[in-house]
Amino acid sequence: MRNIKFFDTTLRDGEQSAGVNLNLQEKLEIARQLERLRVDIIEAGFPASSKGDFAAVKQIAETIRTCSVTGLSRSVRSDIDAAWEALKGGAEPRLHLFIATSPIHMVHKLRMTPEQVIDAAVEAVKYAKRFFPIVQWSAEDACRSERPFLAKIVAEVIKAGASVINIPDTVGYITPKEYGEIFLYLQNNVPNIEKVSLSAHCHDDLGMAVVNSLAAIEHGATQVECTINGIGERAGNAALEEIAVALHIRKDYYQVETRLNLQEIKRTSNLVSKLTGVVVPPNKAVVGKNAFAHESGIHQDGVLKEKTTYEIISPELVGVPSNSMVLGKHSGRHALRNRVEELGYTLSEEEINQLFVRFKELADKKKDITDDDLVALIFEEKFDHFNEFYQLSSIQVQYGTNQIPTAVVVLKDGKGNEIQEAATGAGSVEALYNTLERCFQTAVTLLDYRIESVGGGRDALAQVFVKVRVNDVETSGRGTAQDVLEASAKAYIHAMNRAVMIEAMRGENEKVATT
Ligand SMILES: [Zn+2]
Numbered sequence: 258m259r260n261i262k263f264f265d266t267t268l269r270d271g272e273q274s275a276g277v278n279l280n281l282q283e284k285l286e287i288a289r290q291l292e293r294l295r296v297d298i299i300e301a302g303f304p305a306s307s308k309g310d311f312a313a314v315k316q317i318a319e320t321i322r323t324c325s326v327t328g329l330s331r332s333v334r335s336d337i338d339a340a341w342e343a344l345k346g347g348a349e350p351r352l353h354l355f356i357a358t359s360p361i362h363m364v365h366k367l368r369m370t371p372e373q374v375i376d377a378a379v380e381a382v383k384y385a386k387r388f389f390p391i392v393q394w395s396a397e398d399a400c401r402s403e404r405p406f407l408a409k410i411v412a413e414v415i416k417a418g419a420s421v422i423n424i425p426d427t428v429g430y431i432t433p434k435e436y437g438e439i440f441l442y443l444q445n446n447v448p449n450i451e452k453v454s455l456s457a458h459c460h461d462d463l464g465m466a467v468v469n470s471l472a473a474i475e476h477g478a479t480q481v482e483c484t485i486n487g488i489g490e491r492a493g494n495a496a497l498e499e500i501a502v503a504l505h506i507r508k509d510y511y512q513v514e515t516r517l518n519l520q521e522i523k524r525t526s527n528l529v530s531k532l533t534g535v536v537v538p539p540n541k542a543v544v545g546k547n548a549f550a551h552e553s554g555i556h557q558d559g560v561l562k563e564k565t566t567y568e569i570i571s572p573e574l575v576g577v578p579s580n581s582m583v584l585g586k587h588s589g590r591h592a593l594r595n596r597v598e599e600l601g602y603t604l605s606e607e608e609i610n611q612l613f614v615r616f617k618e619l620a621d622k623k624k625d626i627t628d629d630d631l632v633a634l635i636f637e638e639k640f641d642h643f644n645e646f647y648q649l650s651s652i653q654v655q656y657g658t659n660q661i662p663t664a665v666v667v668l669k670d671g672k673g674n675e676i677q678e679a680a681t682g683a684g685s686v687e688a689l690y691n692t693l694e695r696c697f698q699t700a701v702t703l704l705d706y707r708i709e710s711v712g713g714g715r716d717a718l719a720q721v722f723v724k725v726r727v728n729d730v731e732t733s734g735r736g737t738a739q740d741v742l743e744a745s746a747k748a749y750i751h752a753m754n755r756a757v758m759i760e761a762m763r764g765e766n767e768k769v770a771t772t
Contacts, residue, residue: 258514262297262480269300269329270494271484276724278732278759281313282643283532288317290528292324294521303329304343305336309762311343318347325349332356332381341388351391354381359398375410382417393421400431408446415449422453429462433472440476456480459495466495485529486537498522498543520576524601534722534733586620602635612638623716633711633718633737645754646671652746656685664688668696686745693749702726721748727756
């Protein structure tokens with residue numbers, strides 16, 4: 258059986274989703290989880306695009322030992338140099354070079370002739386090969402490129418030393434049949450094609466990213482590029498979990514193998530959704546909340562008698578927990594640590610101690626502490642206070658049906674100053690956010706506000722997600738507390754802290770790549 262490699266680009270293409278900005282700590286946690294999922298390659302970012310991306314790619318390359326870590330690079334020496342600096346500490350450094358090959362892109366974006374594009378591509382691959390053992394080359398907008406030209410440039414970059422050729426459907430335009438034909442065309446028209454492996458990279462603008470990726474596999478591709486939950490530019494990328502489970506469940510048809518550990522799928526999906534703030538729709542294949550729920554009476558009856566009557570995927574296959582363990586007031590540090598490890602999180606001794614304090618506080622107010630509660634606490638401990646500039650000291654909000662809602666907030670900033678402000682609003686949350694905006698002394702536009710409870714029960718934790726724009730930075734934040742107003746304040750401050758960090762880490766080329 259052929260082996261299919263999974264190239265995960267959640268941290269590069271996925272992170273290009275509108276409003277998604279992950280910090281270093283969050284990217285590292287996702288990379289660790291991808292390693293547990295046993296993807297083959299992790300695309301950790303675009304090192305030349307910003308200081309933040311560079312630092313994250315470097316740290317991930319130095320941390321991850323059992324996957325190849327790669328970074329994106331334009332076909333220019335300065336990008337390749339930055340990528341090498343970031344990736345050289347990796348277990349298997351790999352460069353992902355790209356250049357556009359479609360007439361539209363060559364004329365309007367690159368302003369280069371086809372011959373100049375070939376020269377630039379060849380020169381970049383040769384230069385990259387001086388450093389990198391593995392160079393992957395991508396033809397941006399390959400699917401709208403002229404096939405003879407595509408074959409010609411692919412032959413040239415293989416000669417120059419590329420060992421993986423990626424054929425992205427950058428704009429999500431292709432159909433499965435046509436995509437398969439491009440792979441066949443290259444295999445029939447590029448003389449040295451057997452020296453390389455072929456890779457698919459699909460976008461979901463027409464809802465065909467997964468099926469296009471599968472078509473590529475059927476027509477000779479041995480690598481697929483995808484993201485967890487299908488997040489990414491515009492309508493997103495091909496969803497890793499859907500391709501992986503399709504290949505597994507229909508092994509009889511596809512006749513291929515992967516090295517993935519499918520049982521880590523659900524956990525990876527949850528982690529990415531929580532950290533990016535991108536919600537998984539309940540009806541989403543494989544990882545949606547309802548993916549394994551049988552509602553109709555006839556179906557329920559069938560499943561009770563024999564699971565396989567209506568269930569082709571078992572929840573256990575993708576690691577959906579069957580029983581959720583509950584901790585309580587009397588659970589000790591040891592039980593807590595065990596559970597945290599079982600949930601797949603790596604916490605330092607100090608973080609465990611902090612978490613234990615928070616856990617005890619919560620256990621005083623809430624009878625059962627579920628896995629979801631614990632994950633919410635871990636997030637607060639590990640990610641939400643990472644590198645924060647503003648810290649919440651206290652809030653006070655007054656609300657009455659015949660009163661003007663008023664809020665008072667005390668914050669500490671990164672320079673040790675105490676900031677105290679008060680303001681009113683039409684509602685409690687507005688009063689709170691008006692007050693916080695005064696504290697920040699910057700106009701903040703609230704683009705989205707979402708509140709949900711962590712599990713059921715009147716004593717459940719509240720979790721608030723916000724999306725904001727600060728100057729020209731769009732970012733998100735989350736906050737968890739038993740009180741909805743406190744959770745709201747924390748989410749807003751979290752988003753503001755991210756905005757401060759993004760501003761500080763900015764480079765000139767922020768988010769310029771679209772491959
Ligand atoms: Zn892409």
